[in-house]
Amino acid sequence: MSHTPRSRTAVGCTLLAVALTTAVPGCSSDGNPLSATPYDASDQIAFNAPSGEGKKADPDKPLEVTSEGSDGRITDVTAIDATGRYVAGELSADGARWHSTEPLAADAHYTVRVSTEDEDGAPGRRVLTFHTGKPTTKKTLDVTFGPKTGTYGVGQPITAELNKPVKDAAQRAVVERALKVTSKPAAQGAWHWVDDKKLHYRPKEYWPANATIQVRSNLENIKIGDRLWGGKAKSLKITTGDSVIAVTDAAAHSMTVYKDGEEIKQIPVTTGKPGFDTRNGVKVVLGKEYFVRMRSATVGISEGSSDSYDLPVYYATRVTWSGEYVHAAPWSVGSQGSANVSHGCTGMSTDNAQWFFENIREGDLVQVVNSAGQSMEPFGNGFGDWNLAWENWRTGSALVAGKPDASDPADRARLRPQSV
The missing domain is CATH 2.40.440.10 (L,D-transpeptidase catalytic domain-like)
Incomplete structure (x- = not known):
């Protein structure tokens, strides 16, 4: 490999002994290699996505990042497209390989930032950009959120209506993962598949009073199934009044x-x-x-x-x-x-x-x-x-069904409705 993090660190520390005020690459002012300026890890990291002019990656294939050689490892990978959508992924325990665990978007521009470290703990970095191609043929899954924009009571569920049925569990997980609900103040919640074309979202408890709730879809150009791709969806913002x-x-x-x-x-x-x-x-x-x-x-x-x-x-x-x-x-x-x-x-x-x-x-x-x-x-x-009790509500989610709730067991055992 062409980088020389160990010699860079040694030179930097020697200079540091002469002039503490001098900024030296490869070593921080406290001598900690973890806080050093990252070296260029281009020759240490490989991607399976083409980055040349006019070349486009296949959105049907997962993104893979690998560490080449034995004197370094991957510590972190961040992949994000031009709209701000992050790609979920998984890093192997030995830091040798990272791969995406959800589909890439078609016709999208991605920036991938990879952090590494060598055997001495010196940090490295590589940044890659690439485009994905367009699908040759596709059907579009569109989403319509409800209710309409406005102010509602604390019991109002969020609804998502699909224009096509989604029956497969893996495809439901892709859809559900892309439907984002946030509230201020925050409230733990989950989607529940009512049927093949409709989902409801509600918190574990009622919404907080005087909250702002925002709903959006990240499905656009995401592959869901065979020739089925996510379409555009209008985002939603509602507020709650008093409880x-x-x-x-x-x-x-x-x-x-x-x-x-x-x-x-x-x-x-x-x-x-x-x-x-x-x-x-x-x-x-x-x-x-x-x-x-x-x-x-x-x-x-x-x-x-x-x-x-x-x-x-x-x-x-x-x-x-x-x-x-x-x-x-x-x-x-x-x-x-x-x-x-x-x-x-x-x-x-x-x-x-x-x-x-x-x-x-x-x-x-x-x-x-x-x-x-x-x-x-x-x-x-x-x-x-x-x-529906919260634990029963969760069984209707393609993402959390069967997974244990992190909240208190006594709280999970409580059933709704409850007396006020």
Whole structure:
């Protein structure tokens, strides 16, 4: 090899003894070779990516970096493309080889920085740039994030809709690894595959109040499968407001509303009567409608039967797609606080419904306890995501399924929903 780190170090230290103020390559002012200026490791490091003019690397092949010879080793490799995407990789225990563990992007410009050390511990460095080629034929996997930009409650999940199904576990891992969610304040979270074309993301606990959440995709030009490549995706930014959680005790016929952990209001309510019991569990507010015309026929009740109805309803807050609301029910004020007489919705006086309507937002949480009804489904009828315990939620991730959680075991054993 052409570099001479040992002779460079020796000369530097000799000069250092003569003039301590002189900057000397190859040795730091404290004589520590690890803090020395790196030597050029070009002849010590080899790549499998072509770097010549007009040459392009095959994005289908992993990037490999190897140490040539026996008097040096690789200590670190950083590979990043022009958009700021890092490439994950693995370094062998002996420092002889590093290889990428996720696909390279097609038609991308990469910069690779390799750090080395020789047998005396002197640091070296090599920087390589290269381009990847374009795929000859491809299908594009596009991602659409939800909800829309805005401010939501602390229970709002993030959604990712794919334009094509992804069934293979390895391909799901590629997709999921490229979907990035960050929040300030930080919150531990994970993606969950609802089906082959839809993912939901939620934290272990609810989002922090007044947080900023940003979502983006790094999938563009990343190979996912045979002729399937990642497409562009519009990033998403949402914020959360105060933590607002409404807990309805169906047995006590009462709703208690909490804001940032403090009780702010108790409301007499009526919930579903026997045979139409309100669902237990945590529900996320889906939207608000000042006026809704509710017809029993839309939920399978025959017109003309004793349970049929056709009513104008005001201040309606939706919590399921099948038609469960929190709303004004002036016709049942006499039963509110003492009996359950509705067909599944949570009814209250018009004044209380207006207050609730004006103090609740999409993404806030409505939890029902002590009802004889079935439990809220995790998916398909709104956002029941919080009804899965964290360890069960994690099993829906292609990246963390089956892996142990690093948090406290007692915390992992806790199930949702929880009483407030």
